[in-house]
Amino acid sequence: MTEFWRTPLAETVRNSQRLAHHSLPSSNVGNWLESYAETAPTSSNQGAANIAFQRWFHFKEAFSPKFVADTLGALPYKVNRCLDPFGGSGTTAVTCRMLGIASTVIEVNPFLADLIEAKLTPLPAAHFCATYDNLLSQLEASPNDALPIEGMPPTMAEPGVNGRFIFAADVYAMVRAIVRVSAALPPNEARLLKVLLGAVLVPNSNVTINGKGRRYRRSWETRRRSVSDLIASLDVAVDMAATDLALHSGLRRGRHIVQRGDARSALARVKQADVAIFSPPYPNSFDYTDVYNLELWMLGYLKSSQDNRVLRHQTLRSHVQMKWQSTQRITASDVLEATLDALRRARTDLWNPHIPEMIGFYFDDLVKIFAQLRRILAPGRHAVVAIGDSQYAGVHVDVASILVESVRQLGFRLTERSAIRSMRNSSQHGGGFELSEHCLVFERV
Numbered sequence: 001m002t003e004f005w006r007t008p009l010a011e012t013v014r015n016s017q018r019l020a021h022h023s024l025p026s027s028n029v030g031n032w033l034e035s036y037a038e039t040a041p042t043s044s045n046q047g048a049a050n051i052a053f054q055r056w057f058h059f060k061e062a063f064s065p066k067f068v069a070d071t072l073g074a075l076p077y078k079v080n081r082c083l084d085p086f087g088g089s090g091t092t093a094v095t096c097r098m099l100g101i102a103s104t105v106i107e108v109n110p111f112l113a114d115l116i117e118a119k120l121t122p123l124p125a126a127h128f129c130a131t132y133d134n135l136l137s138q139l140e141a142s143p144n145d146a147l148p149i150e151g152m153p154p155t156m157a158e159p160g161v162n163g164r165f166i167f168a169a170d171v172y173a174m175v176r177a178i179v180r181v182s183a184a185l186p187p188n189e190a191r192l193l194k195v196l197l198g199a200v201l202v203p204n205s206n207v208t209i210n211g212k213g214r215r216y217r218r219s220w221e222t223r224r225r226s227v228s229d230l231i232a233s234l235d236v237a238v239d240m241a242a243t244d245l246a247l248h249s250g251l252r253r254g255r256h257i258v259q260r261g262d263a264r265s266a267l268a269r270v271k272q273a274d275v276a277i278f279s280p281p282y283p284n285s286f287d288y289t290d291v292y293n294l295e296l297w298m299l300g301y302l303k304s305s306q307d308n309r310v311l312r313h314q315t316l317r318s319h320v321q322m323k324w325q326s327t328q329r330i331t332a333s334d335v336l337e338a339t340l341d342a343l344r345r346a347r348t349d350l351w352n353p354h355i356p357e358m359i360g361f362y363f364d365d366l367v368k369i370f371a372q373l374r375r376i377l378a379p380g381r382h383a384v385v386a387i388g389d390s391q392y393a394g395v396h397v398d399v400a401s402i403l404v405e406s407v408r409q410l411g412f413r414l415t416e417r418s419a420i421r422s423m424r425n426s427s428q429h430g431g432g433f434e435l436s437e438h439c440l441v442f443e444r445v
Helices: 009-019 026-033 065-074 091-099 110-120 125-137 169-182 187-199 227-247 263-269 293-298 305-313 334-345 355-376 399-408
Strands: 081-084 102-107 207-210 213-216 256-260 273-278 377-388 390-392 395-397 412-424 433-444
Touching: 009 026, 009 065, 009 091, 026 065, 026 091, 065 091, 065 273, 081 091, 091 102, 091 110, 091 256, 102 110, 102 263, 110 187, 110 256, 110 293, 125 169, 125 187, 125 227, 169 187, 169 227, 169 293, 187 227, 213 293, 256 263, 263 355, 273 355, 334 355, 334 395, 334 399, 355 377, 355 399, 355 412, 377 399, 377 412, 399 412, 399 433
Parallel strands: 081 102, 081 273, 102 256, 273 377
Antiparallel strands: 207 213, 377 433, 390 395, 412 433
């Protein structure tokens, strides 16, 4: 499996056509993958902007469909079921669906779980468009739609705080009205419409989103988004989804399971898989509930501040936005212990004093994931992980080396380790390309 992700796209397409289940037209997966932009890093979703289903929602944290297809094509055995404990935008599940391979994915973020389900669920495109047009023709915001939700950030809607707000008052009310009315639709159609509405929230707001959260657009005060802008962009999203649904209408939903919840506990409900392909959150202090804050609140997934706290506690301990409860350390790694010692010595220089503890908790969580994978994967089966390093106060967190040491005790032998790409450091460390993103291939022994 040496550096299988570097396979030329044309070869990936050919391999995938051979890999595809015999009952599927081989042109399906070939035409789908050929829309991938080969110059993009295979470990990111940047090249999938024009790929059916993947283009429904901009999700830069995901690895690419090409990475999944190359992984499945390089394994020395036939895969009947693939597992992804960190489902994200559903890249693993959607690629498996295109290939006719069963999959199980786990996702803690309820909006992203709905996004995955929507991509996997066949719908008659013409009927969905007619339902959408009928909804718009009868849509009218009510006074209650303009009301804030308890616990919602006060800047979410105009007037906001000190004149700063994310959505104009009429746009906010219309989004909430669409969510309210769409709840009466059949479940599959309601889910898809909510997902597509989520995809146009940021473009119709006053902010942009990056890994560290929100930032107000330049000159946002004079470039207000209107209800007309919102509906126009939603029209485009619906048409795009309908095109994809119609083009791939021959695909069945297949044997795909979406588990919702914390992967550390949800894996207990997974019986078996032939391979695990996943990219967990990196220990980079990003709180991904913050990254998807707009979708979670505006679409009704969070209904109180308590909901927000519960969801944050269910995420991997890769950030310091929560005060994590101390637990007994279970990771055995000399590299980790040396790293934690260095971080503790540098504690006064860290932007948050709890970073050393967070790093320790993070690897404990990954060990819990691999402890479940030991049960799920039979000997000779593989876990393929895309994962990135971090750095704090000049201390390099060699995530790959620590993970390799940590899971050896669980019976996972490293068969391949290679850097996929270089990643930028944080701005506090100059923003240069000093960190590596790795592909690690483990064999269950």
